[in-house]
Amino acid sequence: MAGPAVASVIFLVFGVLTAQAQPEAREKTVLDGVYSNAQAQRGQEFYTLHCSACHGNALEGVSAPPLKGNRFIERWREGALDPLYDFIRKTMPFGRRADAKPISDTEYLDILTYVLKVNGYRAGESQLVPGLLGSVMLVGMNGPQPVPDGSHVVSAGCLSQAGDGLWILSDASEPARTPIENTSSSLQRNLGSLTFRLADLEAVPDFSPSAHIGHKVQVTGFLIRQPNAERISLTSMKMLDSGCGK
Numbered sequence: 001m002a003g004p005a006v007a008s009v010i011f012l013v014f015g016v017l018t019a020q021a022q023p024e025a026r027e028k029t030v031l032d033g034v035y036s037n038a039q040a041q042r043g044q045e046f047y048t049l050h051c052s053a054c055h056g057n058a059l060e061g062v063s064a065p066p067l068k069g070n071r072f073i074e075r076w077r078e079g080a081l082d083p084l085y086d087f088i089r090k091t092m093p094f095g096r097r098a099d100a101k102p103i104s105d106t107e108y109l110d111i112l113t114y115v116l117k118v119n120g121y122r123a124g125e126s127q128l129v130p131g132l133l134g135s136v137m138l139v140g141m142n143g144p145q146p147v148p149d150g151s152h153v154v155s156a157g158c159l160s161q162a163g164d165g166l167w168i169l170s171d172a173s174e175p176a177r178t179p180i181e182n183t184s185s186s187l188q189r190n191l192g193s194l195t196f197r198l199a200d201l202e203a204v205p206d207f208s209p210s211a212h213i214g215h216k217v218q219v220t221g222f223l224i225r226q227p228n229a230e231r232i233s234l235t236s237m238k239m240l241d242s243g244c245g246k
Contacts, residue, residue: 029137029144030081033124035113040123043114046107050093059118064094068119073140078147079177082133085112105130147175149225154178155196155232156189158244159209159217167198167209169232171244175223180235189240191216197231199224207237216241 028034054064066072076084089108113128120141137144147153157172173192198219201209218240221232
């Protein structure tokens, strides 16, 4: 019979192997059933009451853009649900009278789940709650993909100069969507293997790129995807580290 010391070693080795065998944590997406059928049913009622006049009974778009289909998904995919929820809550319905009955945050959340249902995302067992909006990503039916062209993104990389007035972000991380109004709170530190030309430096007059050559920096801006000429049209820059080691 193995003694206590041997048993402890066996237990430790087994624990290490078990931990190594566990799959890596994956970010939750709308493909995971993040709302309930009952919630979406309530959302349909609220949508019909508050949204259908402009967006159509089938979300096809009437005097306002459609809320289903490829155009809609491309506008919001690869981003968390909270910017979409905030946009609906703060701006819809357009032209709403000031003396109209307020729409509660819960009603807006239910409307969002109905929009997800109509776009083909399956329901789950639990309701979507406000605390999950920032941790659930909206993706297409084929799962997470690179951020689409024209998105406002954040990326981190190493700053260098390739010529007179030409600035490069190398070893850059895969761009991630970030709301344009929240650039100050975005923070990416991990590097990657991408390269972007940085455009429109006049948009960040308080940042001196020549003082940060070789530094690890974070940039936010609009992503322009072109073969062998990808670039980010800047909205902010900040230094993360005076070195640029991975």
